[in-house]
Amino acid sequence: MIITKVSCDNMYMFNNFSLDLTYQKKRKHQLSENDVLFDGSKIKVRKNVIIMGGNASGKTTFGKLLRFISNYIFHGQVVDDFFHLSDIPYKKDEISCFSLEFVIDSTAYLLEVSFMGNSLINETLSSCKIYRSHNIEKMRENLEKADAISQYNNTLKKETKMLSDNLVSYAFLVNMSSEAEHIKSEIRYLFSISKRKNDTLGQYVDIQALNDMLPKIDNTVYAVKPMSVDNEITTTYQIIFNNGENLVVPEGNIEWCKDRLSHGTFETIEFLKLLTFMKNNPGAMIYVDEMLAHMHSELEAYLIRKAILIKPVQSQIFISTHNIDIFQLNVPINVFVFFKRNSNGYNDAMYPSDILNKNDRNLTQYYVSDYFGVMPDYSILDQSFEEYFFEGTGGLE
């Protein structure tokens, strides 16, 4: 599944928000060659997205939004206890809505949903075939004209009907069509959102790769060896340190023994698992939220580029980071999207490639100069620091 556009209203801090991941202008960069929807298609879509922005600019909540929608489709209802439906709308007594335009093979789908609390209000799922000659406008025109595969509307009843305690999809649970079944079978996703709750990656441990790479990144590690239970190799492994100590990682779940490792080593292990997942799941959507925050900035940049190169052509990856060394990466400029708080206090997104027309290697300079108007102004904190910490001394006493 490749997402081409996501929109929402009254969800988290997104108000009338829309992010179109397609682009028109041809990029010369080699990595852009895989951006076509499918072989021969004229439609280009960002399959590698690097999200940057200040704190509370919406990077993590954008991941949550995608996760929410993915859950809605995959499970037919929002069951993940990561979500509390009451937390999602910004204005609690107003309707929330989202739409997801996505492509599987050469078919485009549009899912439009509005809901309030756990009550579905409207839901439409439509689809159209994409031909090689189609550009994005034609695809969207056809999607708009297409008959709905599934439609649910309860507004005429003047009340919202509760189908269950969860927010339940009509198309993906109550009245499943063969097309909805097909979509569900094609959806694979992985969200790693700020360590608050990672998807289980335990099964994606490649112990051989860990053994080869971890000692090169952390020189306190001597080796990583698999452990067997009843003569069967499992995902449990041990990290052997140079000082002779051993650390057993049960079922590949490093969370249980993270205190023994440096933050950077922990993040490396988690990230390598994510790369293994990505390699083994072509077509998956992956959202990596500041997963390498404790890593040296150059190593983070190095691993992010590796992730982009490892990612199968049919997959889409979103990576959020604060690391401005990322701008030095050999990637096309249109992979970057900047999130910010707009003047109304809501989260917004913009592409620097819309302002800069070339692959400008000075992107760092543009970003730190706030050329795109996305950097927060920390001067507003000065007065508070003066009041609570410096007590009028100006920091020198």
Added chain:
Amino acid sequence: MTKILYVMEGEIEDRFILQMQRMKKLSLGRRIKFNLMQREIKQSDNIMTAQYDKVVCILDTDESGPHELAKLQHNIKMLKQIAKSGILIMAQRYNFEDELKRMSGNNRLNEILNLKKSGLKDVKKFLAQDVEYSVLKNVDLSKYICKTNEFYEKIKACGISFSKNVKFITSMEECK
């Protein structure tokens, strides 16, 4: 690349300087809002966080009595700590709105900006948004801050002097 900091009083100048950077009339640089004539910089202020090659100060001069000039003198002294190769001063005659009138040779701001409303509040609100100065045909941007010297003379008359690496400039070109 030279690392530049632009210090300006408010949102209107901030947007203007950004537009000038986008139009390549000014070099790329970080912008921080700080009223150099009204507030004194403290060591703990965000403006003192990083070091730059050049610091460019954009001043409003509509209130420039002895108190304001003393504050400016203090602030320039502080900014010298973060400006490796010098400080440039761009003085607006009175304020940005006045500069805009002068640059266009028209006293009616609503006409210059193609606005229906002519109240100063409406004009200020408009200028605090993303104004595309490149489409304002009657505005001669080369005239911006060309009256800096008047302010310099006033400072001199008050007996205030600055060191050699503080330069008063009369065009954006000198900033590059």
